[in-house]
Amino acid sequence: MKYFTKEMWLGWNSRDVGEQQRADEQSKRNWLEYEQQLEELQSRLGPEAYHFFKNEERHDGRLVAFTVGDAINYKVHGALKFDINKHDTTVEIKLLGPQLDVLYTLNYKGIQRVIFDYPTDAPLFYHEGDHIGDWGYDEVTAVDENYLRHEVLFSTGTTILIEFKRFSYEREACEGTRYQCL
Numbered sequence: 001m002k003y004f005t006k007e008m009w010l011g012w013n014s015r016d017v018g019e020q021q022r023a024d025e026q027s028k029r030n031w032l033e034y035e036q037q038l039e040e041l042q043s044r045l046g047p048e049a050y051h052f053f054k055n056e057e058r059h060d061g062r063l064v065a066f067t068v069g070d071a072i073n074y075k076v077h078g079a080l081k082f083d084i085n086k087h088d089t090t091v092e093i094k095l096l097g098p099q100l101d102v103l104y105t106l107n108y109k110g111i112q113r114v115i116f117d118y119p120t121d122a123p124l125f126y127h128e129g130d131h132i133g134d135w136g137y138d139e140v141t142a143v144d145e146n147y148l149r150h151e152v153l154f155s156t157g158t159t160i161l162i163e164f165k166r167f168s169y170e171r172e173a174c175e176g177t178r179y180q181c182l
Contacts, residue, residue, distance in 0.1 A: 004137035100176030110165025126156035
């Protein structure tokens with residue numbers, strides 16, 4: 001992650017007021033830089049994907065599923081037989097929004113690289129056996145002229161990195177709340 005780092009998140013949660021201030025000031029600068037570079041990627045992302053990364057609320061969401069494969073939507077009993085020579089590596093993420101009232105299905109195609117780091121060697125707010133944690137911060141950056149990178153940092157320090165050519169998403173309303181136990 002270039003703009004929203006583990007170090008910054010630790011700084012926000014430090015007991016040292018000076019460290020909190022430094023992290024807050026750095027995050028303000030980084031947020032402005034990130035928004036500027038995201039704007040520059042708008043034409044590569046397309047209007048719907050740009051809308052997702054610019055406007056859809058993800059912070060404190062919950063990862064439901066993270067799927068990677070060469071045929072993740074293959075139907076075993078479907079009309080088409082599996083083609084061992086077809087290479088269509090894709091990634092799908094299912095993410096509940098922060099209020100657990102919307103399900104996002106994120107689809108990545110033209111995959112170059114995927115990393116899922118859990119549990120990480122550099123944890124944040126993690127204890128052995130914990131869940132993956134809340135979706136903290138994510139950013140989209142350019143790898144080169146052909147590929148974009150989406151990185152996600154979770155509250156536990158878990159990270160996802162996906163380098164891709166095409167991104168799309170679906171948004172589905174669902175019933176849920178963070179406060180079911182009240």
